[in-house]
Amino acid sequence: MRIQPRQHMLEIWRAVARQSFTQGVWRPGDTEGESSSVEDAERLLCLMYPATELPAFRLDAPDETAADVLAALQRVGNNIDIPQKLIGAITDFTRTHTDEASVPSFAGGRYFSAVDPTAELTPEQRALGVVDSYSMSITLSLATLGFLKVLTRKVHRKDVQEMAEKLEAATRTRLSAAMVSLLRSFTVNLFDADSPQGRAVCALVNQDGLSNRLVVHQLQQRLKPLRASIREYITLGLNVVGDLDNDNLLLECGWSWGLVQDAPPVDTTEPVGAQPKGLAHQVPYLYFTVVALDGIADLFSERTLTLGLLNDEQQRLAEALRLRWEITQQYWSMVARFGEERWPLEDIPWRATARVQESEYFSLSVAAILVQDLVRRRATDDDLTRTVAVMEELAVRAKITRRMTDGDPAIALHHPGVRLPLLGSESIGPPMQWTMTDFSAQLLKRTIQLCALSRNIESHDRLLRLAEQILDHLWKRRIPSGPGANLWDNIRAVYPQSSQAGTPLSWSMTERTVECMVAAAGLYEQPPIRSRTLNDIATALLSEASHLFGKEMMEPAPALEESVRNDLGDQLTVAEGKLRRARQIVDDRPGTACTLALQVLGQLDEIALGRRAASRGV
Amino acid sequence: MLVFAASDKGGTGRSVTSANIAYRRALGGDDVCYLDFDFGSPTAAAVFDVPGSLRGVETGGLHSYLQGTTVEPHRVDVWAESEHDVLRSRPTGAGQLVLVPGDRSGGEFTTNPATVRRCAELFLRLEEEFDIILVDLSAGRSYAVDMVLEATAREEFDALRVRWLVFHRWTRQHIIAAHGLVFGERGVVAGGVARGHEADRLRSAIRFVRAAVPDPESALFAHVPPPQAAWLRRCDQDLKELAAQLDIGVTKVLGSVPLEPVLQWREQLITDEDALTSRVANVRTRDALKRLAEALSGEKAWEPL
Numbered sequence: 001m002r003i004q005p006r007q008h009m010l011e012i013w014r015a016v017a018r019q020s021f022t023q024g025v026w027r028p029g030d031t032e033g034e035s036s037s038v039e040d041a042e043r044l045l046c047l048m049y050p051a052t053e054l055p056a057f058r059l060d061a062p063d064e065t066a067a068d069v070l071a072a073l074q075r076v077g078n079n080i081d082i083p084q085k086l087i088g089a090i091t092d093f094t095r096t097h098t099d100e101a102s103v104p105s106f107a108g109g110r111y112f113s114a115v116d117p118t119a120e121l122t123p124e125q126r127a128l129g130v131v132d133s134y135s136m137s138i139t140l141s142l143a144t145l146g147f148l149k150v151l152t153r154k155v156h157r158k159d160v161q162e163m164a165e166k167l168e169a170a171t172r173t174r175l176s177a178a179m180v181s182l183l184r185s186f187t188v189n190l191f192d193a194d195s196p197q198g199r200a201v202c203a204l205v206n207q208d209g210l211s212n213r214l215v216v217h218q219l220q221q222r223l224k225p226l227r228a229s230i231r232e233y234i235t236l237g238l239n240v241v242g243d244l245d246n247d248n249l250l251l252e253c254g255w256s257w258g259l260v261q262d263a264p265p266v267d268t269t270e271p272v273g274a275q276p277k278g279l280a281h282q283v284p285y286l287y288f289t290v291v292a293l294d295g296i297a298d299l300f301s302e303r304t305l306t307l308g309l310l311n312d313e314q315q316r317l318a319e320a321l322r323l324r325w326e327i328t329q330q331y332w333s334m335v336a337r338f339g340e341e342r343w344p345l346e347d348i349p350w351r352a353t354a355r356v357q358e359s360e361y362f363s364l365s366v367a368a369i370l371v372q373d374l375v376r377r378r379a380t381d382d383d384l385t386r387t388v389a390v391m392e393e394l395a396v397r398a399k400i401t402r403r404m405t406d407g408d409p410a411i412a413l414h415h416p417g418v419r420l421p422l423l424g425s426e427s428i429g430p431p432m433q434w435t436m437t438d439f440s441a442q443l444l445k446r447t448i449q450l451c452a453l454s455r456n457i458e459s460h461d462r463l464l465r466l467a468e469q470i471l472d473h474l475w476k477r478r479i480p481s482g483p484g485a486n487l488w489d490n491i492r493a494v495y496p497q498s499s500q501a502g503t504p505l506s507w508s509m510t511e512r513t514v515e516c517m518v519a520a521a522g523l524y525e526q527p528p529i530r531s532r533t534l535n536d537i538a539t540a541l542l543s544e545a546s547h548l549f550g551k552e553m554m555e556p557a558p559a560l561e562e563s564v565r566n567d568l569g570d571q572l573t574v575a576e577g578k579l580r581r582a583r584q585i586v587d588d589r590p591g592t593a594c595t596l597a598l599q600v601l602g603q604l605d606e607i608a609l610g611r612r613a614a615s616r617g618v
Numbered sequence: 619m620l621v622f623a624a625s626d627k628g629g630t631g632r633s634v635t636s637a638n639i640a641y642r643r644a645l646g647g648d649d650v651c652y653l654d655f656d657f658g659s660p661t662a663a664a665v666f667d668v669p670g671s672l673r674g675v676e677t678g679g680l681h682s683y684l685q686g687t688t689v690e691p692h693r694v695d696v697w698a699e700s701e702h703d704v705l706r707s708r709p710t711g712a713g714q715l716v717l718v719p720g721d722r723s724g725g726e727f728t729t730n731p732a733t734v735r736r737c738a739e740l741f742l743r744l745e746e747e748f749d750i751i752l753v754d755l756s757a758g759r760s761y762a763v764d765m766v767l768e769a770t771a772r773e774e775f776d777a778l779r780v781r782w783l784v785f786h787r788w789t790r791q792h793i794i795a796a797h798g799l800v801f802g803e804r805g806v807v808a809g810g811v812a813r814g815h816e817a818d819r820l821r822s823a824i825r826f827v828r829a830a831v832p833d834p835e836s837a838l839f840a841h842v843p844p845p846q847a848a849w850l851r852r853c854d855q856d857l858k859e860l861a862a863q864l865d866i867g868v869t870k871v872l873g874s875v876p877l878e879p880v881l882q883w884r885e886q887l888i889t890d891e892d893a894l895t896s897r898v899a900n901v902r903t904r905d906a907l908k909r910l911a912e913a914l915s916g917e918k919a920w921e922p923l
Contacts, residue, residue: 061862061867062867062868062923063858063861063862063867063868063869063870064858064859067835079868079869080869083923084923154869154923155923156818156822156923157921157923160923
């Protein structure tokens, strides 16, 4: 299936509009009873994320909304209704997820489940915040702030203006609260090289079969600069247990699943309210780390800067987050590429070291961090090409590009999904877990990001083909009819043996697919990759064509008078234009230049043949 | 309701479109009066096909009234005097449709306090008698525009619904010109403010009408070669962006009338017969005119955001 972000996106929007609006009114989530701030944010982001990221899909300028976009959203209303409905829906969301003391809440809600299926989670547990929600709130808040900023320039109606102002204030608070929570969920875990965890890390990075002592030494060397940055700069909301100065200790950094135990409150002038005590163990989770990194990146995107969406205090918080973002990427990128021969990342599946658990999902998470780090470092194509093979392998192992066999264990990756025990949650009830079912969509997103990054024709092409295959697979997984039609996730369509009951609508899969489409739009923004070979050929062809054209022009000119003029003159004018155009684009689009030169050569030869036939006569 | 039809340039379809609006409103049951203030080149009579006043009336038209030589301007009952097949008899349920033409030898003239007073009195008098008074102003920033701005600045008009329609064609120059006519240094808004209008109120009473808009998706362009189609779409998009930048984007637009061959060749009313029976005109054009006439009094179009 060819990747056509605009068409795919419109199709998704049409389905989202049908699902989320009944006769033009935003429908609150139709989950029985328990909601989740993550799910509600995902639902809104399905509309808000493309609307902010893709100029073609913007909804904040009613004067400029594209006609096909309006047609897709016609269930919501016309170009003037849509922004107002969106303001209403986001206001609704903010109100629902703010507690009685006007403190924003980031409850995981029904997305949490008990490890023991017979146990019942307590309401306090369900109300716990989760990194997914913090991160998504950052993205959604920034999208909302930008949306309001552009929209209100054109709003004259008092009631709309008031609604927008109220929403802006609430969103700003929510953004600050999310940033503070993310700061307090960041953790640095120190451990001895001889501890079980230390040995697990060494085994993971030791792909070259070195002695344990040497690996520990190398690791310590590589960790030195990171350790120094953490000691010097990272203070806000972080409490490191253990001695950071002890060079013999190994470390791990990243995000835990929620607020970390003993994380000190962050001093801030923003009205974020009381900062609850943390519960989560000081253990970074790969999954939550990737989620946090994705959200934080939006804080210093070009859009955030140009629209000036952050106030001074928020900029201070963003700066603190950015530091953690950089260090975490450096750390995981270092671990993923450790050693000289084979990368630990290439040893699939990745083993999470703190808890003994291995999964393709973790390999994907590490690859995701690596991809972001490649972008950040403007890495060479060499590093990138190795990652391509990892992506392909993951697709094979997850049975996305291979057939599923009877009783295949790979089904578990998609359904019921990978489960993460949330360490620390057991202190106020039965142990909780978090389930990830979005492997395919995540894989597609990272493949597309990598593809956009690649400037090497071969790897670009491999990635594009892989992305198309994954999209095929994802597109099949849309719910065929009934509630949530054309949204996700109908696993049985691709894995008939799956034990999934019915076709429950999954907003997280839907939202991830939307993210994929946004990333895919970026694919076509860049010029096509230039081929040296084509460029050489085009130059040679152009040289021959120009020469022959010059020679043809030495022939007596065809008559200019209208009555006797024939097509010969026109033909030459067209040929000249084509040559000029070919010269212009030979560097950027050598393939097109070739075609133009070939057309001219063909035309010139017809004329030459005619002349030759004539000269052979008597 | 008092509606002024203005445009910066000629050939924008102002007269023909506003005559069509008047016709549609009358069909819908409103009592409509159409004042031909296009003193340079009166055309309304031709559109309504009332032969006696084709180039304006001999004497006693709007010019004579405003200059004080006649007490009451001449009125033409379109339903009674039109030669047009369809217009000749008043359809059931239709309201009055009255044309007040200019003088044949009229042309532009300067205004003084007395003409402004007469103008204001005329509007107030007609307002009592009709539901909709459509005033077709001549193109550009003419004396007529100044005169009506000054007349409507009087406090008697505070309680009246006064609206402005600015017509422009769908080209770069026309968009810029329409923006200039309304928002420019010597524009309608600035001119109104200088005569005592409240800027915000006046601004919110102005809407734009796009005329002769080539719609790249319409049947008219279904068979153009691909490069032409690509060109058309891009131009259309550029114009939309330009209009949005100049604050005359779709939120400020009351309606748009598609490019219509019948209107290109002849300034006439598009009747239902033209669109449905003889089918010389496109149904889309008829629908656009209908929607435009409805939007004139629909509150939604006038206070969108």
